[in-house]
Structure formats: structure tokens, C-alpha cells
Amino acid sequence: xxxxxxxxxxxRYDNSGKKKKVKNDFAVKDLxxxxxxxxxxxLLGPSGCGKTTTLRMIAGLEEITDGEIYIGERxxxxxxxxxxxxxxxxxxxxxxxxxxxYGNVAFNLRAKGVDKSEIDRRVREIAPLMQIDDLLEKMxxxxxxxxxxxVNIARAIIREPExxxxxxxxxxxxxKARQAMRTEIKRLINKIKCTTVYVTHDQLEAxxxxxxxxxxxxxxxxxxxxxxxxYDDPVNEFVASFIGEPPMNILETTIIKKEGxxxxxxxxxxxxxxxxxxxxxVISDGFRCKMGVRPMDVLIGGPDSQGTPEKIATFENLGDExxxxxxxxxxxxxLITEDEKRYKRGDIIKLExxxxxxxxxxxxxxDRIREKK
Amino acid sequence: MKNKKQRSLNVLMxxxxxxxxxxxxFPLIWMLLISFKSDTxxxxxxxxxxxxxxxxxxxLLRSDYVRYIRDSVIVAGGAVLVSxxxxxxxxxxxxxxxxxxxEELAFQILxxxxxxxxxxxxxxxxxxxxxxxxxxxxxxxxxxxxxxxPLLIWVVRGYFEDISVxxxxxxxxxxxxxxxxxFKMLVPLxxxxxxxxxxxxxxxxxxxxxxPLILSSNKVYPVTVAIMKYLGTDSAHYGQLAVASTVSAxxxxxxxxxIQKHLVRGLSFGAVKG
Numbered sequence: 001x002x003x004x005x006x007x008x009x010x011x012r013y014d015n016s017g018k019k020k021k022v023k024n025d026f027a028v029k030d031l032x033x034x035x036x037x038x039x040x041x042x043l044l045g046p047s048g049c050g051k052t053t054t055l056r057m058i059a060g061l062e063e064i065t066d067g068e069i070y071i072g073e074r075x076x077x078x079x080x081x082x083x084x085x086x087x088x089x090x091x092x093x094x095x096x097x098x099x100x101x102y103g104n105v106a107f108n109l110r111a112k113g114v115d116k117s118e119i120d121r122r123v124r125e126i127a128p129l130m131q132i133d134d135l136l137e138k139m140x141x142x143x144x145x146x147x148x149x150x151v152n153i154a155r156a157i158i159r160e161p162e163x164x165x166x167x168x169x170x171x172x173x174x175x176k177a178r179q180a181m182r183t184e185i186k187r188l189i190n191k192i193k194c195t196t197v198y199v200t201h202d203q204l205e206a207x208x209x210x211x212x213x214x215x216x217x218x219x220x221x222x223x224x225x226x227x228x229x230x231y232d233d234p235v236n237e238f239v240a241s242f243i244g245e246p247p248m249n250i251l252e253t254t255i256i257k258k259e260g261x262x263x264x265x266x267x268x269x270x271x272x273x274x275x276x277x278x279x280x281x282v283i284s285d286g287f288r289c290k291m292g293v294r295p296m297d298v299l300i301g302g303p304d305s306q307g308t309p310e311k312i313a314t315f316e317n318l319g320d321e322x323x324x325x326x327x328x329x330x331x332x333x334x335l336i337t338e339d340e341k342r343y344k345r346g347d348i349i350k351l352e353x354x355x356x357x358x359x360x361x362x363x364x365x366x367d368r369i370r371e372k373k
Numbered sequence: 374m375k376n377k378k379q380r381s382l383n384v385l386m387x388x389x390x391x392x393x394x395x396x397x398x399f400p401l402i403w404m405l406l407i408s409f410k411s412d413t414x415x416x417x418x419x420x421x422x423x424x425x426x427x428x429x430x431x432x433l434l435r436s437d438y439v440r441y442i443r444d445s446v447i448v449a450g451g452a453v454l455v456s457x458x459x460x461x462x463x464x465x466x467x468x469x470x471x472x473x474x475x476e477e478l479a480f481q482i483l484x485x486x487x488x489x490x491x492x493x494x495x496x497x498x499x500x501x502x503x504x505x506x507x508x509x510x511x512x513x514x515x516x517x518x519x520x521x522x523p524l525l526i527w528v529v530r531g532y533f534e535d536i537s538v539x540x541x542x543x544x545x546x547x548x549x550x551x552x553x554x555x556f557k558m559l560v561p562l563x564x565x566x567x568x569x570x571x572x573x574x575x576x577x578x579x580x581x582x583x584x585p586l587i588l589s590s591n592k593v594y595p596v597t598v599a600i601m602k603y604l605g606t607d608s609a610h611y612g613q614l615a616v617a618s619t620v621s622a623x624x625x626x627x628x629x630x631x632i633q634k635h636l637v638r639g640l641s642f643g644a645v646k647g
Contacts, residue, residue, distance in 0.1 A: 061542050082548030094539035098561055108547040155543075 002072025002162045004035040004058065004195060009067035011053050011219070027053045029219045031067070035212070040189055040196045042210035044203060044242070050219035051199045055165050058197060059088050071163055087156030087194075089166040093148040095140040101151050102136040108159045122158055129188065130154040146177040153185070157192060164196040170205060185209060203243050207231070215239050237366035240292050240359060246323065249333045250292045252363065257285040264291050264358070268329040271308050273353045278371040279360060289369060290361040295323070297357040298335035300349045307350035315343050326351065401622075408615035415611045428612035432603075438617060441599035445621070447510055448585070448595055449578035452517030453571050459518075460525040461567065465559070467526070468533035482526055485519045490583040493519075498587050508589045516584050521574030528570035532563040569636045576625045596621040 011028040028050040035041045043051040056062040058069055060081035069076050076084050095104050102123060109119045127133045130150045135143065143151065149169055156164060169185070170178045186209055189196055200206050206213045207227045215222045215230060215238070223235045234240035240248045253264040255275060262275035262283060273291075275283065283289075301307035313332060314325035324343060325332045335351075343349065360369040407415060409424040432438045466472075467479050497516060498507070506512030536559060544554040560567075582597040589598070600621065603614040629636065 056542075059542075059546060061545060080548075081542075081546045086546065088543065088546045090537075090539040090543060092537050092539055094537055094543040096540065096543075096558060111548045 002074075002195060003037045003039070004033070004041075004163055004197065005068075005070040006031055006033040006054075006058070007068040007070070008032060009054070009057065009069065010065045011050065011057060011062065012065040026219050028057070031216075031219075031221050033214055033221070033224060035195060035197065037072075038193050038195055040198065040209060040211045042206035042213045043197060043199045043216060044206040044213050045201065045216035046242075047201055049216045051201075051216050052167055053219075054216070055167055055197060055199045058163070059086055059165055060084050085159075085162045087159055087161035087164045089149075089153045089156040089164070089169050091168040091171055093140075093152045093172075095148060095151060095155075097140055100137055100139050101132060101143070104140065104151055105132075105136075105154050105158055108155065112159075126154050126158050129191070131184075144177070145173050146181055149173065149181055150184070153188070157188075157194070161194065164194045166196065166198045168199055168201070170200070170202070182208060204245060207243070213243075215242060217242075234292075234359065235368050237290060237292070237361040237368075240361070240368075244294060246295050246334045246336070248292045248294050248359075249298070249331070250290050250361065251328055251331050251333065253289060253291045255283050255285070255287040255289070266329050266331075269327075271310065271328050271351065273358070274355045276355045276358065279369075281372045282360075282369055289363050290366070292359040292361060293353055293357060295334040295336040297354040298333065299352045299354065300324075300335070300337055300339055301352045302350075305350040305352060307352040309348050310351045312343050312345055312347045312349060315345060317342070324349070404615050404618055407611055408619050410612055412610065412612055428610075428616045431610075432613050432616040433620070436613075437594075438596075438599065438620070441594050441596045442621070444510075444593050445579060445595040445597070446624075448513045448517065448593065449575055449581075451510065451514040452521050452578045453575045455514060456518060456521040456525045456574055457567070457571060460522050461529055461560075461563075464526045464529035465533050465555070468530045469538070479526075479530070482523050486523050490519075490581075494583055494587045497584075501588055506588075508592045510593055513585060513589055513593055513595070516588060517578045517581065520577045520581060524574050524577070525567075525570045528566050529563055532566040533559070536562050565635055565638060568632065569638075572628055572632060572636060576629065579621075579625055 009028055009031040010026060012026050031050075031054060033041070043054060045051045053062060057064050058071075060076065060079060064077060071084060071086070081088075096107065099107065105123050105126065106119045109122065114122075123136070127136060130153060132147065132150050132154055135147055135151065140148065140151075149172075153166070153169065156166075166185075170181055173181055182205060189209070198206070198209060210227060212224060212226055213230050214224045217238050223230055223239045225233075230239055230243050234243065234248075237250060241250055251266055253266055255262050256265050257263075262280065262285075264273040264275060265271075299307075310326045310328075312324055313327045314323075316323040316325075320338075322337050322339065322343075324335050324337060326335070326349075327333075361367065362369055406420070406422075408428055409426070410417075410422050411425050411427060414422040463482075467475065501507040501512055501516075506515065540558060541554055544558055545551075549557070579595075580597060581595075585593070585595045585598045589595075596617065600614060600617045603610045603617060
């Protein structure tokens with residue numbers, strides 16, 4: 001087992017074949033990551049952001065335009081994938097159709113020329129761990145998506161890799177199988193304690209599985225930190241809106257000063273939210289920025305609340321929580337409540353926003369505006 | 374009530390199919406019948422005649438017919454072989470790699486089949502004369518690529534596109550070189566498509582008439598052209614002609630019947646993407 005270090009990684013695709021010149025032709029730009037031994041890292045971002053490319057570069061399936069990749073102390077830039085001692089679990093399973101499950105799992109060991117009895121011992125050891133004991137004789141076409149993914153992961157870990165790479169392993173599974181498999185992966189990783197890089201576009205997977213999350217957009221690393229850090233302390237608007245379900249409400253706001261107190265105000269809306277004291281050093285009357293607040297930090301006030309009365313625009317009952325949408329200007333602001341009451345469209349509620357939980361973002365760059373310490 | 378309706382519909386459908394089969398197979402049956410008739414009985418329209426094997430003896434034993442068959446096998450077989458050797462890597466490249474003008478190239482290959490043979494055969498004749506390819510096995514095998522190569526490339530390309538790239542990645546991580554991956558993993562996966570398209574290509578090449586008629590004469594003599602020999606200027610040996618046609622149709626028919634199942638599946642599988 002070993003850590004992983006990415007040092008100023010660049011990936012540029014040769015676009016000469018395409019008719020249209022692509023402006024931003026760096027798939028990955030100056031990526032730096034350090035993954036400690038035994039850590040579980042998630043590369044998170046929207047599709048096309050370069051996360052899978054990054055994973056393939058770590059695996060050696062894609063050339064690196066510039067930069068250095070270390071697995072442990074070894075510089076692996078010029079090593080063939082097979083010499084990097086990695087396990088790779090693929091998005092669409094990539095099983096060899098002519099081989100049965102046993103053959104698929106044993107394939108790598110056979111390729112290495114490992115002794116037959118040793119192969120058998122290791123397959124029998126891994127099979128119960130991935131719960132594929134009953135499937136060993138089956139052919140890949142007979143398996144369900146979840147089963148295929150178990151086999152796929154078994155195949156990746158049987159070689160006892162220094163580094164386990166997973167490329168969106170859950171994205172082809174449906175809701176229930178997905179959740180079950182997520183728990184499964186968590187259990188597995190706790191057991192084998194292998195350094196893991198996990199690519200996903202689903203923030204829920206990243207939040208629930210990873211020790212650290214690297215959020216990537218347009219090939220550029222936005223933030224790298226623990227799930228709590230990226231959730232509570234996003235560095236910019238992109239991270240704030242990407243993490244969390246439903247996403248953070250982000251609204252353009254003008255700050256005005258009334259009798260010594262600053263308020264967030266919004267165009268075409270009566271809503272006013274008091275600006276927390278800590279921001280007073282960085283704002284002024286008439287300051288324009290974006291305000292972000294998570295749906296659970298927007299509350300419904302009681303009968304004697306001082307909150308602004310607002311009309312409910314949407315109401316979704318999800319069973320254990322209820323989501324309410326309210327128009328603030330043109331933006332639909334979401335809030336989550338555990339209130340048992342059945343609201344309906346058009347009901348008036350008093351809105352209270354926990355001002356201390358708000359974040360400020362620069363109106364043009366989207367960077368976080370932090371209070372001065 | 375419904376069952377009865379269903380059954381009568383079935384009967385009707387079968388009758389129609391039988392009618393079509395008779396219609397479609399009649400020329401073949403007629404050809405077979407003629408091959409057993411003596412020259413005097415050729416034009417009788419009743420099915421009553423005195424069967425004779427004289428035509429078969431004449432064609433198979435006393436003429437060069439076996440040589441013509443051999444020429445056909447060499448030329449059509451050679452054409453398919455060359456198509457496989459060239460076409461499979463080409464199909465792989467078209468399926469996997471991105472390069473400038475890729476689609477145009479693929480279309481160009483397909484377009485070889487667009488022009489009628491008769492249109493290109495005269496210029497080819499002059500070129501072949503100049504290059505010394507006229508009336509040679511090599512020359513015919515080469516020109517047959519116009520028939521067999523596009524078919525093979527387009528079918529096999531579809532198969533390659535259906536194989537996930539990740540299988541290749543997985544094999545790379547497992548420690549295989551590209552050549553090993555290609556021959557051990559990919560070739561078995563494209564086999565149904567390869568077999569069916571190669572067989573079709575063989576049949577098309579075997580049946581080709583225009584190219585060998587113009588581009589070869591005495592040294593290379595495929596059956597399609599050789600059959601014409603039985604239609605002399607002064608006499609027409611229809612019986613012998615029928616024998617020659619029957620025998621020349623056999624290989625393709627036997628092949629097709631043997632792998633009928635693969636043929637249908639192989640050609641429809643690659644095209645339907647789900």
C-alpha cells in the first residue's frame with residue numbers, strides 16, 4: 001500500500017482532427033493532489049470536467065502532457081499500466097465475455113503466471129468478501145448490473161494493488177442497487193484499507209464514501225478537503241452549489257444599511273435578511289454580491305415570528321422531509337423542513353433565514369468573500 | 374373463436390410463403406432439370422424426359438471445368454483473405470481512433486460499391502494492360518477488393534464499436550500488450566461479424582462476372598465467365614451450361630446453408646445498437 005502524489009499534472013488533447021477548434025483544450029490543468037496511504041479520495045465534478053482523464057492518467061492508460069505522478073515513492077510517469085501495481089474498477093464493468101466469473105477474477109493472476117492453486121486460494125478468499133461465491137461459474141451476460149460490479153471490483157482487488165482506482169462504479173446501477181453497492185464499497189474499503197481514488201459525478205457518493213473530496217471543474221481543481229470542509233466551508237460558488245442535495249440557494253443580492261444594520265435585499269422581493277456581524281468589515285451600503293444559504297438553514301417561523309411572509313410556490317413531500325420552494329425575485333429558493341404540516345401552493349409562511357449560516361460570493365468570479373480575521 | 378381465426382391466418386401465410394418459395398426456387402429447379410436432359414429434350418416443357426448423366430460426364434470429365442472452379446476458388450478465396458488481412462485492422466482503426474477526415478475515409482471505402490462495375494471496368498482494363506496485371510490471379514484478387522473490402526470493413530467496424538474500450542483498458546492493466554489484446558480478446562468477439570461478412574464477400578466475389586470477363590482471358594478463367602463457353606456461336610449446349618451453372622452455385626449454397634444462423638445474426642447484430 002502506498003500514497004499517491006499528483007504534481008502539476010496537465011493533460012492536453014490534440015484537437016487537430018476536429019473541425020472545430022476547441023478553445024479550452026486542456027482536459028486537466030495544473031492538478032496537484034496528495035493522497036495519504038490508506039486514504040479514500042473522491043474526484044468529484046460534472047461530466048467532462050477531467051476527472052476520468054485524471055484517473056486514466058494515474059492508471060497509465062492516458063499519456064500525461066506535463067507533470068509527475070508518484071505512487072508511494074515511485075515516479076510512474078513512464079511505467080506501463082501493468083507495472084504500476086494498481087487495481088482498476090471500470091464504469092461499465094469491462095468483463096471479458098468469453099470467460100466465466102471465476103475466469104474474469106483470476107485473469108490478472110493467470111496473466112502474471114501465478115500458481116494455479118494460489119490463484120484458486122485467492123479467488124476463494126475474495127469471493128465471499130464481494131459476495132460472489134455463488135456466481136463463480138456463471139457467464140458475465142447472465143449477471144445483473146450489481147453483480148457485475150461486484151465481480152469487477154473483485155477483479156480489481158485480487159491483485160492486491162497498492163492503489164485502487166474506481167471509475168464511476170455505481171453510475172450504471174439503479175437506485176436501490178446503487179445504495180446497496182455504496183454501503184458495500186464502504187464496508188470493503190474499511191476492511192482492505194487500500195489507498196483508493198474514486199471518480200464520481202454524484203456528490204452523495206463522494207460525501208458518504210470519501211475521506212477527502214477533490215472537486216474539479218473544467219479540468220481545474222476547485223477544492224480539496226474532507227466532506228465536512230467542502231460542505232461547511234466551500235471556497236467558491238461552484239463548490240457550494242455542487243455539494244449538497246438540494247443544492248445551496250444562491251441569490252444575487254444588494255446589501256443596504258438601515259439604522260446601523262446591514263440587510264441582504266433582493267430585486268423584486270420584499271425579503272430582507274440581516275447580514276451577520278462578522279461580514280461588516282468587508283461590506284458597505286449598496287455592496288453587490290451573491291448570497292448562499294443551504295435549504296436547511298431557511299426556516300419557517302412560528303405564529304409570532306418576525307420573519308417575512310412569503311407565498312409557497314412549490315411543495316414536495318418526500319416522506320421524512322418536505323421541500324418548499326419560494327420565489328425570491330426570479331429565483332426559486334428551496335427550504336427543507338421536518339414540519340409535519342401539509343402546506344399547499346399559495347399558503348403564506350413566515351420565512352426566517354439563519355443569517356449566521358450564509359456565505360458570500362463575488363458576483364463576477366464566484367469566489368468566496370470571507371470576513372477579515 | 375380467436376384460435377380458429379389465428380389458425381386460418383397461419384395457413385394462409387404458409388400458403389403464401391410456399392407460393393413465394395416455388396416462385397423463387399423455380400429457376401434453380403429448372404436449371405437442375407435441364408442439367409439431366411439430353412440436348413434433344415431441352416425444350417420440352419413437360420416434366421417428362423429421359424434423365425441422363427451425359428452432360429455431367431461431358432462437363433466434369435471431358436472439359437477444363439475443374440480448372441475453372443479452381444481459378445474461382447483461388448480468386449474469390451484470395452480476395453476474401455486479403456480483405457480480412459487489410460480490412461480488420463482498418464475497421465479497428467475506424468472504430469477506435471480519431472484522425473482527420475475519418476468519416477470521409479470510411480464513406481469513401483463504402484463508395485467503392487456505388488459505381489456499377491461496368492462503369493469502371495474499361496479504365497481498369499487499360500490500366501491493367503499497362504501494369505501487366507491483365508489476366509493474372511493477383512490482378513483479379515486486387516480488383517475484387519472493390520467488392521469484398523467495403524462490406525467487411527463496415528460490418529466489422531460496427532462490431533468493434535460495440536466492444537467497450539474499457540475491455541482493452543482492463544486487459545492493459547492486466548498486463549497484456551496491444552497485440553495480445555487484439556488477438557486474444559477482440560478477434561473472438563468480432564468473430565460472428567467477421568465470419569458472416571467474409572462469407573458474403575466470398576459469395577459476391579464468386580458470383581462476380583464483369584471484372585473477370587474483361588480483365589482476364591486465358592490464364593485465369595473463373596466459372597462465371599467459363600459458363601459462357603457452352604454457348605458457342607454455332608451451337609448452344611444448354612444441358613452442359615446447366616451443369617456448369619449448377620456446380621458453380623453449389624459452394625456458395627452449401628456455405629450459406631451451413632452457417633445460415635450465423636449469417637443472419639452476424640449481419641443484424643452489429644447494425645442494431647441498444
